[in-house]
Amino acid sequence: MRKYEGDGEYMSQHTGWGPPQGPPAGPPxxxxxxxxxxxxxxxxxxxxxxxxxxxxxxYGVMEVLGGAFMTLGRHWKQLLGIALAAYAAALVVFGGALVLAYVALREDVERLVDTSRYDADAAPADFAPLVAAFIGVYLFGMLVLLTANAVVYASCPAVLQDAILGRRATIGTVWRRARPRVGAVLRVTLLMWLVAAVPMLLMVLAFTAIVLSLFALAVGEDGGFGWLLGLAVLGLLATGPVAVWLWVRFSFAPAVAVFEGQGAIASMTRSARLVSGDWWRVFGISLLGAIIAGLAGYALQLPFSFLEGIGGDGFGADGFGDGAPGTGTAVAILVTGLAFGLVAQIVSQVFTAAFPQLVNALIYVDQRIRRENLGATLAEAAAAPPQGPLSP
Structure with missing residues (x-):
């Protein structure tokens, strides 16, 4: 049976994306x-x-950044379509979890909100189920967001396969290629976040110590939280550079998981080998891509924030003009504001999630061109006719 071009295994074997067979070919x-x-x-x-x-x-820095922008320009429909579907599904799942948690703990929530019904003799342990539910829902939300990000991370190399070879792609083609690799990319993402977990916890600890110290000074007391702040800062200085070093070494892992069809551990090992010897170059270009993505994501939110501000200003300084609005008007204002905010967040999230991954995937391809003569193999693949239809 003839395989489609969207088949990841077929692409790896017949267009040169797979790992080199035998010893590396060396530099071209x-x-x-x-x-x-x-x-x-x-x-x-x-x-x-x-x-x-x-x-x-x-290629150098400008080719990497230019290639990432050109890929977004040519294939924005595929990336945006898959990303919107992933984040919309994540929003629905997380919203469902919130509803279930509220239904299960409705009495505790109402008791906490309505202070008139609060029992002064209640022990703090009475609110333990509410705290545990909050932590559980928060962790579940983080997992849902990481899963949505993994879908976007897997779709970026899948789109780049066609972008580099100069071939058109459809959402169906990209999804067939990315879908089998989402699990591996998610496992890679979880492992990479575990690498950064200790420095992130220390940053939270340091921030908490600062807040507690400022609060203690404001009320005229010595909270004695200086030792906590010092311990957190020292721990961050000790673990932060190690986490950054490991993060960069494993930065190619999502691309390897998609391009070469590797598992999570094998992808991270392969990434470490490709980064070895060029860590500072990979770090510099990746950091530049992340900064550009952050600035662009902020800029993309500005028009929506501006429109939201115009809508609010239309109702006067208090947001409602000379008089209180009717229920329908108030609901319309709330829905409009939430819609603008949601669209701004989704558009910004799509760009900030996709652009750095495109940059890292292009650096990965560049490393393989330099070390394994991948360029010649891809030139042959680009000259060959597509293997099978591209339609979904």
Missing amino acids: PGPYGRGGGYGGGWGGWAPPPKPGVVPLAP
Whole structure:
């Protein structure tokens, strides 16, 4: 039976995305686009082939960032469609969990909110189920968000496969290619977050110590939280650099999981080998991509915040003009504000989640071009006709 191009295993075996068979091919012969050129012959120069968003030769920072922007520009429908579906599903699942938790602990919640019904003799342990439910719902929400992010992380390399080869893609093609790898990418994401867990907890501890110390000073007491702050800062200084070093070493793992069809541990091991020797270069480009994504995500929220502000200003300084609005008007204002805020958050989240992953995936491809002569293999794949239909 003929396999579709969306089949990840087929793509890995027949377009050069899989790991090299046998010993690495080593760096490509010649200067590869400099001096002797790319296949120029007789010492002549010829530019490397560029069937898609980046040339099939080693490239620098501008090619990486430009390739990521071009991929977003050409394939935004695929990335946005999958991301919207993932985050919408996450929102529904998390909302359902909140409703179930409220139904199960409705009396405790009402008792906490309505102070007139609060029993002064109640022990703090009486609210333990509410605290436990809050922690459980919060952790469940984090897992749901990580799952949605894993879907986006898996779709970025899946889109990049066609973007680099200069081929069109559909949402169905990208989803068929990314869906089998979501589990591996999610496991990689969880492991990478565990790497950063200790520094993050220490940061929370330091922030808590600062807040408690400021509160104690405000009421004229010595809270004695200085030792807690010092301990948290020292721990952060000790574990933070290690976490960053490990995070960068494993930054190619989501791309490896999709491009090469590897499991979580194998993807992280492969990522560490590809990053080895070029850690600072990978760190610098990845950091630049993350900064650009953060600034762009903030800029994307500004128009929606502006529109939301205009809607609020239309009702006067108090938001309602000269008089109180009717129920319908108040509901319309609330729904409009929530809609603008939700759209702003989703659009910003899509960009801040997708762009750094595209940058890391392009650095991964660049490392393989430099070390395993992947460019020549991809040039042959780009020249060959697509293997099977692209339609969903």
